[in-house]
Amino acid sequence: MEFSAKQIAELIEGVVVGDPDATVNNVSKIEDGKPGTISFLSNPKYTKYIYETKASIVLVNKSFEPEHKVEATMIQVEDAYVAVAKLMQMYAESMPKKSGIEQPSYISESASIGEFPYVGAFAYLGDNVTIGDNVSIYPNAYIGDNVTIGDNTVVYAGVKIYQGCKIGSNCILHAGSVVGSDGFGFAPGEDGVFTKIPQLGNVVLEDDVEIGANTTVDRATMGSTIVHKGVKLDNLIQIAHNAEIGDNTVMAALTAIAGSAKVGKNCMFGGHTGVAGHLTVADEVKLSAYTAVSKNVTKKDVWLRGIPAQDAKVYARTFANFKQLPNLAAQVKELKEEIKKLKGE
Amino acid sequence: MEFSAKQIAELIEGVVVGDPDATVNNVSKIEDGKPGTISFLSNPKYTKYIYETKASIVLVNKSFEPEHKVEATMIQVEDAYVAVAKLMQMYAESMPKKSGIEQPSYISESASIGEFPYVGAFAYLGDNVTIGDNVSIYPNAYIGDNVTIGDNTVVYAGVKIYQGCKIGSNCILHAGSVVGSDGFGFAPGEDGVFTKIPQLGNVVLEDDVEIGANTTVDRATMGSTIVHKGVKLDNLIQIAHNAEIGDNTVMAALTAIAGSAKVGKNCMFGGHTGVAGHLTVADEVKLSAYTAVSKNVTKKDVWLRGIPAQDAKVYARTFANFKQLPNLAAQVKELKEEIKKLKGE
Amino acid sequence: MEFSAKQIAELIEGVVVGDPDATVNNVSKIEDGKPGTISFLSNPKYTKYIYETKASIVLVNKSFEPEHKVEATMIQVEDAYVAVAKLMQMYAESMPKKSGIEQPSYISESASIGEFPYVGAFAYLGDNVTIGDNVSIYPNAYIGDNVTIGDNTVVYAGVKIYQGCKIGSNCILHAGSVVGSDGFGFAPGEDGVFTKIPQLGNVVLEDDVEIGANTTVDRATMGSTIVHKGVKLDNLIQIAHNAEIGDNTVMAALTAIAGSAKVGKNCMFGGHTGVAGHLTVADEVKLSAYTAVSKNVTKKDVWLRGIPAQDAKVYARTFANFKQLPNLAAQVKELKEEIKKLKGE
Numbered sequence A, B, C: 001m002e003f004s005a006k007q008i009a010e011l012i013e014g015v016v017v018g019d020p021d022a023t024v025n026n027v028s029k030i031e032d033g034k035p036g037t038i039s040f041l042s043n044p045k046y047t048k049y050i051y052e053t054k055a056s057i058v059l060v061n062k063s064f065e066p067e068h069k070v071e072a073t074m075i076q077v078e079d080a081y082v083a084v085a086k087l088m089q090m091y092a093e094s095m096p097k098k099s100g101i102e103q104p105s106y107i108s109e110s111a112s113i114g115e116f117p118y119v120g121a122f123a124y125l126g127d128n129v130t131i132g133d134n135v136s137i138y139p140n141a142y143i144g145d146n147v148t149i150g151d152n153t154v155v156y157a158g159v160k161i162y163q164g165c166k167i168g169s170n171c172i173l174h175a176g177s178v179v180g181s182d183g184f185g186f187a188p189g190e191d192g193v194f195t196k197i198p199q200l201g202n203v204v205l206e207d208d209v210e211i212g213a214n215t216t217v218d219r220a221t222m223g224s225t226i227v228h229k230g231v232k233l234d235n236l237i238q239i240a241h242n243a244e245i246g247d248n249t250v251m252a253a254l255t256a257i258a259g260s261a262k263v264g265k266n267c268m269f270g271g272h273t274g275v276a277g278h279l280t281v282a283d284e285v286k287l288s289a290y291t292a293v294s295k296n297v298t299k300k301d302v303w304l305r306g307i308p309a310q311d312a313k314v315y316a317r318t319f320a321n322f323k324q325l326p327n328l329a330a331q332v333k334e335l336k337e338e339i340k341k342l343k344g345e
Helices: A005-011 A044-051 A080-094 A312-323 A325-342 B005-011 B044-051 B080-094 B312-323 B325-342 C005-011 C044-051 C080-094 C312-323 C325-342
Strands: A015-017 A037-041 A057-061 A073-077 A178-181 A186-188 A194-196 A202-205 A216-218 A224-227 A303-305 B015-017 B037-041 B057-061 B073-077 B178-181 B186-188 B194-196 B202-205 B216-218 B224-227 B303-305 C015-017 C037-041 C057-061 C073-077 C178-181 C186-188 C194-196 C202-205 C216-218 C224-227 C303-305
Touching (some): A005 A080, A037 A044, A057 A080, A073 A080, A178 A202, A202 A216, A303 A312, A312 B312, A325 B325, B037 B044, B073 B080, B178 B202, B312 B325, B312 C312, B312 C325, C202 C216, C303 C312, C312 C325
Parallel strands (some): A057 A073, C037 C057, C057 C073, C202 C224
Antiparallel strands (some): A015 A073, A186 A194, C015 C073, C186 C194
């Protein structure tokens, strides 16, 4: 779809400076803007690019006053960043949405699907699966028996949801993610042989959860592994059995939450982080990348860092000393010499 | 399926205290027990919950003497934990097992399948594939040419097994796991361009192996990458080409074993651990989470920790000193002052 | 296929010592060579195995002079390692290549496929997909709308490529890898609720790129996430939105490159490494395993190590001191005692 500068200005209450008939059909970054795209200038560090950009339209803050000639048509708005986010949303919504049921797909006779579905070819819907309205199930996705999925949820290609799991509304599950695989539970026996403990629970993803590509969420031994409302998980994350992740917590890639750990609300975890089994982490806790939580974090809104985790500021100070260690060791050696001399040795 | 307290008591040689006709069809944890479920009390820390639980039946140790009224029907057994594990196993075995061959699936004419199979829709069995008895191949799984799979093995949805790999009996491969992808082998050439070294070997998973969701096991350059009997791998683990993992070793999520490394028997590796290429790790070695093995571990039954790995106790002591570094640096500064004074400077 | 020693010697310009009619149909490592296989001796550390190996043929350097009887037929060549690599390549090329279009597969009417394709059963090719010549798309792979794939590229089973991504020629995408999933972009709102920022860009994989099993490459917010020519990524790697990886850079498993980071050419990253968002890493930079790059690396050809990254040599020295910390602390304590004595306290 194409939009003119005039149309866009109306959508976001902006003022056109230049050609109101300039048209665009995509967005771009100002530093590599292409003809037929709209870009934006918000961060002053990027100002120089507005004089060179090939983008057809650039959103700018009202306050921006060019010092040279700008080839692109500009649209002046209150806040260019907010305006572009709004436009991106509109653009995303304008894109054609897949719909209908492609063949061949496998839909159990006992499965129930709401209105306006998309079911891609080679998607599998098992017995007693219940799917809400406006749900998209992309090709090669697997929905096991007795799974329920709420309205407006998108299940991308090759997602695997084991039997009995419950997925909320407005969720997004990215390609290759796995929900409901067995928890890692084994009873050690004689001679080191392990016996599998059946994993009889399930996974509950509440509403507005986003699960990254190839991320895995294991089913509970009993009861449920719970990912609460609004949680956003990046790619390649492991959530173990019986873990619980609080509302609106976000985690970056390659993080692992071990069995029965309970993470609070509104936490922010960097990449490569970990929480050991059975621990509790309070609300609003921040973890720097490569932080390993090895005991309960009972105080909310703290920032932790290190393996094992410490207060981030304390860690930074200690680490500064760590870097000075060769120097410190040399000083101690010198002091020993001095004392020898003082003692007349 | 429903079971009565009386039936269960018979199965596990217990004594009913309460209503022998109380029925259950699921298990639950005592702290969030629901009507129609059976729970258990083993850890005394949880004793308070038995007076509140909504579970219909609770397994208790013979020795347990309630101090208040217990609403639930109790079944007294020798050891409630062992009894519940036994019951979970029975319950798991009582659940309906998928069977038959769903359509459409792709089974090469030269493939051979044993008795009592389950082959899900969109599963792919290539040329000369040989499958034992009682094997389940879930939907969207891919079994490449010349793969063999032993009896009773379960291959969950979307598993990919490359050509020529050998999977033992009683194995479980969780959704999205990949077995037999090319090892990461490249010969550096002029100007930094890499030439691929063909990976002509395969992967052998011996009997009783469990592979976690989205875990990857690469094929050998020549010969086999071998995962020995009874090994249990958690989710998102990487086993590189020509590696070998000894009997009954268990590894937690996000661990990587590099090329040609040989890990011993009965080892236990925490999450985020790693073993560098071509190293040997002895039997019964334990690694704390985030431990990086960077040289051979020749002594068995040691516990290692740190990046790079050290003896865990030594590491703990050193780390305690690390935390005191700012303090130590301050002391050295003070000593310098003292010596200056002593020298009359 | 079987080859005789005589045939092989002709292919690689070698001289047969032993039975020219000895035949092989596979390769093996000398230490576990089996009858009917060819092996090689290059590293002198392995010399002892040539007297015991069951391999039918062994490639040896011209310069090798046996001290005992060698049962196997030997083929003398200038450089046994180079010769075996050449043979492996020939062997790999001699293996039957899948071809044709298996049914059922889903190929949109608007998709275009070049000459000599392989499209496996349950593969999905969306609208306007454009595939070059000699391309293999294995079973259960998903190619979203408007994706382009260059000549000779291999897309293994269960790969998922989201709409609009561009894959070059001579690429290999291993099973379960995901290309083009949404970048992890959210705008924090009031009460900690996150709003998704639409990810409108795509992923570009240039020519000769290899992507490991279950590795994920996210699409850009705007513009493209770019993996340049000749890059080799191991399994379970995360490349975030708008990242850029320079020519011929190689990365080992479980590495994460955060959003908008730009990694240079010819870099070598160990496993479990990471680069934080928006950073730039110069060309030819080496990272030891478990290294976390937390600021720009502007100097090329440096070797970094540690969390956070430091010069590897400096790190090694500092770490040596770290290991001596308990000792250093003891020395400081002693010095304090000495000074007390000197002061007559």
